[in-house]
Structures are given as structure tokens and as C-alpha cells.
Amino acid sequence: MARSALLIGNITHARKEWEELSSLVELKEYKTGSRDDFLSKLKSGDFDDTFVVYRSNESTGVTGPFDKELVDSLPSSVKYVTHNGAGYDNIDVKACTARGIQISSTPIAVNDATADIAIFLMLGALRRITIPFNAVRKGEWRGKAFGLGHDPKNKVLGILGMGGIGRAVAERATAFGMKIQYHNRNPLPADKAGNAKYVSFDDLMKTSDVLSLNLALNPSTTHIISTAQFDMMKDGVVIVNTARGPIIDEAALVKAIQSQKVFSAGLDVFEEEPKIHPELISDDRVVLLPHIGTATWETQKDMELLVLENLRSAVEKGELVTLIPEQSK
Template sequence: MAKPAVLLIGDLAHTNKEWSILSSKYTLKEFRIGTREEFLSNLKSGEYNDVIALYRSNQSVSETGPFDSEVIALLPESLKFICHNGAGYDNIDVKAVNERQISVSSTPVAVDDATADVGIFLMLGALRQAHIPLTALREGKWRGHAGLGHDPKGKTLGILGMGGIGRAMAHRARAFGLNITYHNRSRLAPELEGGATYVSFDDLLAKSDILSLNLSLNPKTRHIISAPQLAACKPGVVIVNTARGGLINEAELVAALESGHVASVGLDVFEEEPKIHPGLVKNERAFLLPHVGTMTVETQRDMELLVLKNLESAADEGRLLTRIGEQKGLPWTKDDAGKVNGHL
């Protein structure tokens, strides 16, 4: 009996050995380096017609481009699972994969701690407006014209999106004496809230001294923070974003920052990466990082391992361990248990 075929798209940094070991169970196919045109050609030629599951990542966009409707339409009928390396998966057309009844997993949990660590770092940097003294020091000006910052203690941190990263952010924030409020599509169970207060979206904006964005980017959440929402925030609010740049209308954020309504920002993500709005780059009250939230050896390895575990679970049992939220409860899926459409 032929072994199931699985496909790796892009490179592996930490788990090449684990990938190779899978050859005892599966036929391993690879598209580590190439162009979108080459990948589309391979799809059209039928090279992957026996592949049942594939591994891809946010980084592999450089090889194939986004998994948009063009790519999804050409995926072989055999393919039932896309195992994605990344907490965010906005470069996958979820509507198109749902129409094809292809299950998708991401890497929650593995990214929670590292992303929340960076979130706290950005929050503190924005509160203390750390960009000014950091830059002055390297220019030989000691503190430069640094003014007084603010302490986190006693302030209200509003978390928009209380998933794994949001909860990890809240856990760390409590050590700084912050009061935690949050807004989700639905309220969490008490054991997951950890003492945080559930509020409406409007109340989150109106009452937060610091607003942290920790939700996924999709058509419904794109520009969820724009001019009207910024105007509804407290004067002097601090905004932190470690999720996706497209959650914020960057030009309108710049305007609110320049007016002083937004006191400062801590950003690890941007709307058109790697391009950054020049108004953010030049503003000394913007504490910026180049999307490094998960850039640790430990986290990157954990992410790769989780994708391989999803790949194995898909090929061996016909199920994913960490299916994306948009697919949970769909008629053709069985969430995290059983088999999918009788596959395997």
C-alpha cells in the first residue's frame, strides 16, 4: 500500500530531523525554494496530486505568494489539510478553503508567551516614551530631551481579543499592578478570565488607559481601530499592537498621535509590512519593533513542532489538533476529534 504523501512549502529552521523521520510513514515532497510561478506550474502539472496534507508558513509567502483563491483553486482534490505555521493566517483565503472543504490549522499556544513578552515590552516602552532616551544615548546626547514617563500601576489595560495571547498578556500585566478589562465576541468562562472584567467594545475604548490589540485579522476586524474608535478612546491613551497591522487604520492612528489624543504607541506590526507609515517613523512617541514577537529560538522550534504534529494527526487520524476558529462547527468538520469527511 502506497504511503500517504505530504508536502513541505518553504524551509525549516529547527525541525529538519523531525521532518526527515516522517519519511518512515509518508512520502515527503518539498518546495523549499522557488517562485509563485513555479509552484503554480507544479500544481497544474499534477506533481502534488497525491498530497493529502501540506506544511506552509507566513515566511513561505516569499515562495508561493499568499494562498489566495488562485492557489486554492489549483490545489489537488486529494488535499484535505493545510497545516500553517503562524498564529495569524491572513495570507490564506479562508472563504476559498472552506468552499473546498480543506481544513486549516494554525499555531496558537506556541506563540502566546513570546508575543505577550513583546507586548509588555512595547507597553512599558510606550509608557516611558523610551524611544527618545534610547536614540539620544546612541547619539552621544545622554538622555536628550526625554521627559517624564508614566507608571503602569493603577491604570486600566483594555485587551481587545482575550485568546491565548491576550490572556498571557493579562497574566504578565497583573504583576505591574494594572487593572484588566477585555472585550471578546463572547465572554470567557470565569476560570479563563483570571479576574479580568468583561466589558462592551465601547466601554473598552472609553475606559482603557492602555489598549492592547490581540485579535486575528480578517475582513470583519480590518481597521477595527480607525478614526471613530480612536476618538472614542480616552485622551492620552496608549495603544499597543502585537497582532496584525491591518487591525488599525495607520494613517488615522498617525493623525491621532500627532494631535496628542493618543499619547504614545508600541507597535510590532504594521499595515503594509515592511513599509511603515513615515508619520510613525518620525514620531518620537512611537516605540516600534519590526515584527519580532515570536522571534526566539524556543518559540520558533515549538511552532514548527506543532505544525508537524498537526500534519501527523491529519495524515494518521484525519483530524487537526489546532483548527482555526473560522472552521469550528462547520457541517463538514468534526472539531478536534474523529475523522473529517471519513478521510483516512
């Protein structure tokens, strides 16, 4: 039986490169549909020769999450899932691993665009930019709630999760004269840490003026920032999250902002997105973006190309270029 690659969703920027892979593997596509329809097609054998699955950006909207039910329904021929996204919390890694299915994601490709948005949110939060931004469009000039903000220079930026995105944030923040510290499960080699100082998790909470969250979502990081952590922080801390919403306990964040423990927050991701906590929406001290960290032409194409690089490598070499960390141990 010939092997095939199955695209779920669509390819927007690298369609030509996808079609060029037809010389290596039969290409199949499931662009639109529903979870029930997809599961039905799996059951009827429509995709029985699938060797590698390409999960596009919008694939969760097409089939729902790649949870255990879906993974267990995949044909035994599936050996690889090449996922378009740095985060892969909507894939059941344990279920895939149990089936012998390896997963790739798109680190590196997302680093610069996501770091840019983190800095944008940080500067906006330091200046509480939403207040004058909204006021001027209403003809209120700076607005009644306008007040002085803060400079980034000489502030201590704490980075929780010093992977590729975290390091890109550190590089950019250094240009603003910030002092960088970070916490990972393990310290980085000196050549990767740059001028950033490694500190314990508790010290990061206690001594950072700005806290940037740049870590993956998993059971151990869900609500890693909650009431106990806010209580540890400096009064007037600024919170920036471009990682995943559930990393922060949003209800606890709202209380910390209302008590003025948190000066402001810059958020690109939310706990139940696209739903946003109503008290975050109504609070002008919060800078909000609708999960657009990687939303540039260049980054979207780079992500698609990296997925295709993984797919090609899976077909030609039987290995993935950017295998997820949980499976590379």
C-alpha cells in the same frame, strides 16, 4: 497512489522530526521558487499525490498568499493545510473550506513570546523610551524631547481579543499592578478570565488607559481601530499592537498621536509591512519593532513542532489538533 506531505519553504528547528514522518507519508519539499513556478508544477501534476501541505513561516514569500487562485489549483488529493503561524490572514479560508480542505494554525505555541513583546512595547510606550534610547546613542544624553513617562501601576489595561495571547498579556500585566478589562465577542468562563473584567467594545475604548490589540485579522476586524474609536478614547491613551497591522487605521493613528490624543504607541506590526508609515518612523513617541513577536529560538521550534503534530494527526487520524475556529464551528 501513495499519499505525500508537501513542505513549502523550510523547517529550521524541527528538521529531524519532519524527516521522522517519512515512515508515515512520503515527504516532498518546495523550498524556493516563485508563484508562477509553483502554479506550473501544480498544473503539470508534480504534487498530485499531496494529502497535506505544510506552510512554513516564509511560504508566502515563496508562493505568494494561499488565495483562491492557488487553492483552486491544488490537486483534489489535498485535504489539510498545516500552517506555521498564529495568524492565517494570508490563507483564503472560504476557498479552502469550499474545497473540503481543513486548516490548522499555531496558537498556544506563540502565546508567551508574543505577550512578552506586548509588555515590552507597553512599558516602552508608557516611558516614551525611543526618545532617550536614540538620544544616548547620539551623544545627546536624554535628548531635548525627553519628558516624564507613566507607571503601569493602577492603570486600566484594555485587551481587545482575550484569546491565548490576550490572557498571557493579562497575566503579565497583573504583576505590574494594572487593572485588567477585556472585550471579546463573548465573555470568557470565569476560570479563563481570571481577574479581568468583561466590558463592551465601546466601554473598552472609553475607559482604558492602555489598549492592547490581540485579535485576529479578518474583514470584520480590519480598521476596527480608526478615527471614531480614537475619538472615544481617553486623552493620553497608549496603544499597543502585536496582532496584525491592518487592525489599526495607521493614518488615523498618526493623527491621534500628533494631536496628543494618543500619548504613545508600541507597534510590532504594520498596515503595509514591511513598509511603515513615514510619520510613525519619524516620531520618537512611537516604539517600533519589525514584527518579531515570535522571534525566539524556543517559540520558533515549538511552532514547528505544533505544525508537525497537526500533520501527524491528519495522516494518522484524519483530524487536526488546532483546527482554525472558522472551521470548528
